[in-house]
Amino acid sequence: MKLKLYTDLSLLNKGEPVELLIPFIGNFEADAESIRHGRYDDFLNLGKSFLELTSIEECDACLLPIFYDVISDQSKFEEAISGFIEEVERAGKKILIFVGHDVLEINIPVKNAIIFNSAISKSKQAVNVYPWPHFFEDFLERYSNGELKLRNKNVKPVVGFCGYAPPLNIKMGREKIVGIAKLVANYAGILQKYPDRISHSYRARAIIGLQKATTIIPNFRLKSNFAFGPKGMNTGDTAESNEDFRTKFVENIIESDYTLCVRGLGNNSVRFFETLCCGRIPVFVNTDSTLPFDNLIDWKSLCVWVEEKDIDRIADAVVKFHDNISEKDFIDLQKRLREIWEEYLTPIGFFKRLGFFINQESAVCSNA
Template identity: 25%
Template structure:
């Protein structure tokens, strides 16, 4: 069992939304499988790991408790787990620390940075009531996408304005986040999808929105757009995935959960548990800078798969999400890795 020491005064309803995800599951959800592997101890001398209880940007403002935990970890010579939330995340330079974050740039993150999957509900538990089945391989790869993708000068300028606002807030220390270069994800997404849509060697089933979730404002329309989104994932073997505001794609994990094959545009991403998962066996990672077009990279990959391999990838992806990338499963994998570090 891994014994965690933290400041439990912050594990309350007041900070519920900012709590380190594992601590949330242990305290608020009391997840039985995780409680068999982790426990929270009241004495740092009994601990294996010190955990900052809240998102780093939030807990840093609690100056005395923050420094007290760092001192406790240093005195006991224990590693520190740090959670940094949000689209961007933040790189800290605290010695002997391990950072958990949603995204960031692989080339800029050290080996002690762990990428969290986007934790989503099982789509087969609520939306896709027909249950998981694999799709048979067809001669032409069928690619789906439903989501926000809008091109044009006005959209570009709007995104650039939002980027400048972010830069201003960051420089004024109003937000704690890593530096980001301008990346108009919606514009780029629309342009890539349009190129694929005109290729006669591909079967594309794209629904492009001009607003997130089609601007849904009622429960009924939210349910409708969610159903449409997951039906598109289910009915297409491949789904095109590209980063959003932050350098990660929620759609990537939604595709895996449905048991389909993500086509991920590589933007210097780091994927979860990359030290143990061979991601090339679960998705097609596209290099947009290659002299080979994106369409040709997709066709080459699709044609390289036998019918049985094509079906096996779908099963493997569904199992990967169930057994490794769901919230509890992910932290059970983290337990295995840190258990060996003791």
């Protein structure tokens, strides 16, 4: 049965369209030069098989067709969408609202809203707010001929990371000095009181802990600039094309048993989902985090789960997990993680399950 949605496409000129509408308005991210080109192709072709746009009277839920803007001028944005919001509220319908992945907890004064925001803190998660995955091209299809290359279990676990973790591998200058200050403040427990300023300091702290260990094999490629910053995706001091960097980024995951997944600017990790896509095991540092479908999927049993307070013992956690998993279970877990990504975390997998959130909200309301 199709999920019936009502929206107002005239609002598309008021902001950035949500990806959920791609089957109906076309793939607005079709730039062939983008390293993420193709990530919505399957959803574009198959989305109408399980989604339908209909009237407000017949719909299962309404959809705000653009991301909820809290960056430029939230009050101006709310005024621009007020007519649609009032229409939905008069009809007594639920409304799906998407915000950006790195947006902190915000107040969205909309009745019956079901909100998707990946940067929320678990301790502050409202009952109507849910995390949602980052979407990207299928790494195995694009970079590995569609093949899930299973790794056998070795005596020592190989832990990978390719990315930006200041102040590590940063030339002396303002960026390095700021990175050092944040890292020191992180160690001192000061930065934890200001989670919006933690940035990449936990990455550096985790990598330092892993580099010190003799019980793991590190597979680190530390970048000298932010991946999506003005300098593109060059790694270290070697200039690379975006395509070359992406290829080596994926190779780093595939050629490791485990991949370090720690928050960056926002309290979420794109790398967590990229690791699952490759059928590899995340080493996930829990910084009061939320993960999609955490009431359906026991994430702690599927990855090396490291609490924030235990980050300096991260190598011990990896070794304990690795020593306690059998050769068969190690291989089976790789297969299972890839399956979870396909079933729940691709655009089709996630958007097919929107009814889960709508029905859950109905259950909450009926029990209130």
